[in-house]
Amino acid sequence: MIHFRHVSYTYPNAARPALSDISLDLPEGELILVVGPSGAGKSTLLRCINGLAPHFSGGSLAGSIRVGNLDPVQAAPQVMSHHVGFVFQDPEAQFVMDRVEDEIAFALENAAIPPEEMRVRVEETLDLLDLTPLRDRALSTLSGGERQRVAIAAVLALRPEVLVLDEPTSQLDPKSAEDVLSALVRLNTDLGLTILVAEHRLERVLPYADKILYLPADGSSPLLDEPRAVLAQIDLAPPLVRLGKALGWEPLPLTIKEGLRHSRRRAGNGRAARPRQERGAERAAGARTPFLAARDVAAAYGGTEVLHGLSLDVYPGEIVALMGRNGSGKTTLLKCMVGLVRPVRGDIRMDGRSIAGRDVADICRQVAYLPQDPNSLLFAETVAEELAITLHNHGLMARRSGQALPDDTRELLHTLGMAQHAESYPRDLSAGERQRAALAAITVTRPRALLLDEPTRGLDYAAKRQLANLLKGWRAAGMAIMVVTHDVEMAAEIADRVALMSQGEVIAQGEPAQVLGASPLFAPQVAKLFPDSGWLTVEDALQTA
């Protein structure tokens, strides 16, 4: 169906090729998962399939590509749009019209499809993606998952034979991501559509994938095979597969159901499961005054009350994971804690003192806050300058005049693994590096607390691991950390305490094993494999082995 022969591609003004000498044959009618570390060329490869590279991005392409009986380089994206549908990461950035139906019809109107046929196609597409109830809605009123489904519908209306998606769920919460993926699976099984999807969170797509295409970072030749065969050879893997590999389970489990077959056997002879080590106990011996304390906080956002009398503490030297559905008030709580949103009732105390009446800059010297989109923070020419600006904002450094950063600041960059990027332009960095640059910019004042809003969005496994280690290091140094996250595996790995929020209230909080292990929605894979064991991470399970 799709054939690459010795394809090399170099972006304009780039020193190294993004793809070098790739040869591939992608079979028809299969759901192919495209994985690989950041910067391995996944996006570029996908863009070659519909001719966006080189037609949109410029640059030079060598070798030959065939999609069906077309050459995307010759045919150009306008022709290719009828054969290859392309869906992007951010659903919001791909809409032209403002209503669901109009958005779906846009490409058809543009291609001059006769009105009668257009009616039929739009109806079909609405049905295929379960969008019929939303057909008259304005796009701005839809949730992220619904928007991404509209984006898929909008390209499907042209009836392509191939659907290509570049990290379609990285901006979505787990429930929305699930919706989008199940729509993809249905398209693949019912229509036999060939689907290529790039995705960081393997655990989401793995159960449905027919093949995995792995692009290594070093530019060596890609792997394309059955999921089990590829997973056995690569490091990127969800907890289930990592555990399976470590314990030598054969065949390698890809779904919880397959994994349970192995784990039940194992639990049968090793019942005396040692409970996960009590990290909370060590902490309890230390300070018992919370660094940040919300007391009976009620807050309104845009006229409606979103927090209703909520109380929550964060102690020095612990990581609290704050979880819950979209719109349950998690972000508002974080904003209250740094003074961006002022509570209408109740009080927030920092180190025993109320923050009411203190300005945001003053609070943030002690409490660093990383917003969801680190891009909104970065604007300077270099990473080092970002740090200097924060220091200057707080009056800790004289007007910037090209002077060198203080030594302890250099050290911070080193801890963050950013020392070699100190002189890079922040927006040229990868998603993980950009986030660490933003972290550096907010923690350069040596704050005693750190609040992070959805820090794992769009990060690959390696970047997530780096972030986890960083947070653990800061915890050991006595920082009070709170992480808002949808990422169950991340929460399981780093949290000392988990608080679940719903409709502006904390509905449960406690040890991760109790809160996460018991919840069907928030249980990490290991907890699902070994129910009642109190294990959450692969390490927990392996320690007892």
Added chain:
Amino acid sequence: MNPATQPAARGDASIHAGAWAMWLAAVVAALAVGRNPIYLALILAWIAATWVAAKYVAGALDAERAVPLSPLHFGLFVVSVSALFNGLMVHVGDAVLVRLPDALPLIGGPVTLEALLYGALNGLALTGLYAAFILVNQALPVREMVRLAPRAYYSIAVVVSIAAAFVPTTLRQYRQIREAQAVRGQRVQGLRSWLPLLLPLLTGGLERALQLAEAMTARGFAGASTPTHDVWTQVSLIAGIALAAAGLLLRLVWGMSALGLATALVGAALVAGAVWAAGRRHPQTVYRPAPWRMREWAVAGGAVLTAAFFVLPLPGLDRSSLFFYPYPSLTPPGFSLWIGMSTWGLLPPALAMVGPALR
């Protein structure tokens, strides 16, 4: 995000984009012709009625589409500024309120009630225009507006509509950036501190624009890459515009009405033909074209009626009351019942939107 679902505007209170365009043209014509306060008040009242009907009765206004300034605020600002400006600059009129020292350049001299009033009337007319444009902009879905453009210029219209859609996103992004900079200890003071807000906004906006351009390319939107207008359509377009302008000049400046009218008509026909011919070469079809029903006839008819009474020299109609002029001293404005009644032609949109709600 607005969690409430939008009331489905289509099918109950919607009005065809073409009819809205005619309504808008009638409002513009009526407001442009004269400054008679009575007619002005009537026209403003009907615009306000349409606004109320659209917003509160039919719920047909898209609240997500950002309005830079509400018409009320715009009115307060523009009316006062324009009254003040006219009062200070125009020193004609009998009712002198104060006398500024002559030594002051430009504004020195008497400030008269007449000048203030005339300025305020101008401000009111501007407010009416602004309100009508905002109203139509919010009442029409983006797609309908894009359809108003001739087919040959469809791609330009799409680009313009996207630019319009960028405004609310940019505002949202600005808020995010301001918060992000605030938590870095930034306090907005002086020009220098705007840089951290502006730079991420600009780079972010550019990035979004590129993403959208890429998405549209992937969906087969060719944009400006098909300049297929051939020489003949270009020439007839330019010639048509030139002829139309010459015709108007002949008619208005040199008083050759018959010849002028004929020339202008030929010019207009040429322009229409060129646009049609260019459109034929841009294949593009319409999904669920908006229907043209009774209410559209009513809106269009009303608009023609109003515009005709205000603009055309109809036989037997005394048009002198249109041209209210307060200098040198205020006189009560004239009033023609026919012209006053013709402003009712602006009401059908309001009626069309209230109608379904009463049923």
